[in-house]
Amino acid sequence: MSVEGPRRTIRATPQILKDLRSLRVLVFHPDDADGKQLTDQLQRIGCQVQAFWPPLPTLPEGVDAVFLAVRPDCIELGFDWFKAETAPTLIAVVTYENPTIVEAVLHIGAQAVLGSPVRSFGLLSALVVARQVHGQAGTACRKIRKLEAKLVGVRQIEEAKSILMRTRQISDGAAYDLIRDQAMTKRVTTEVIAAAIINANEILSIGKS
Known part of the structure; x- marks a missing residue:
């Protein structure tokens, strides 16, 4: 008499994960260890990555996501693309956690926050969650x-x-x-x-x- 083992549930890969390799991502971060880790890890995921510092006042066409270092020297940034209707997914990268930085994160409308020092663990989750939140917000606005x-x-x-x-x-x-x-x-x-x-x-x- 045979005994069946536990059945495995096969789940389809969500489309949001499948799309990661086609994402165009900008990394606005100083050229330091965190900036290199961000760029390298995003490239391992399969994203098309470009890095700049300081942040660009105008984004190139077709950008899907932006990782932005929220630093004291860029708190006053008021770029129009932050609040544009077609703004890309925005993930804030923070070194400090004080009221000023938190207020800046809220001001730019970040969909997720990544802490410094940047580690490979957590970056993928932050990107996926931010893309999900961004997509849901866009759908709600259209409705x-x-x-x-x-x-x-x-x-x-x-x-x-x-x-x-x-x-x-x-x-x-x-x-x-x-x-x-x-x-x-x-x-x-x-x-x-x-x-x-x-x-x-x-x-x-x-x-x-």
């Missing part, structure tokens, strides 16, 4: 923008219906049907038709008391 746009559209449709109800003496339902029919005929969204009605009404209202 928020869509919801905000939808809310604006709803308000425009309500305003357009009100204009039609007042100028054509029709019901709420009839006003919406008119907007919808025009949208279908012109193959655009109801929001586009509503905006056109509002704009036309504003133009026709010019000069009226």
Whole structure:
């Protein structure tokens, strides 16, 4: 009689790990032991790495992640790419842990923090976690923008219906049907038709008391 051993669960490698070898990474760190360790370890992971110090005020195209040494001499950096909508994943590398440094890390919007002295252990986890957080934040921002746009559209449709109800003496339902029919005929969204009605009404209202 055979006895089966424990079954192994085979898990698929997450896409975020598969993508590491295609990442373009910038290391903004002084050319010291930590800077060399960062660059060497990222290259072992398979990332395409470039190192600079001091940090560049403008990032090259296509950068996926940045490791930035947060030092007292760069606390006041105010580069636009920190807060840009298309900002890459940002990992702060800190030597000190005091309120000033922590405030700087928050100011630049870092998605992860790597302590100094830099060791090979922990760097991969910091990069992966930061990429995950960065991706989730981006997804959340896109959803928020869509919801905000939808809310604006709803308000425009309500305003357009009100204009039609007042100028054509029709019901709420009839006003919406008119907007919808025009949208279908012109193959655009109801929001586009509503905006056109509002704009036309504003133009026709010019000069009226």
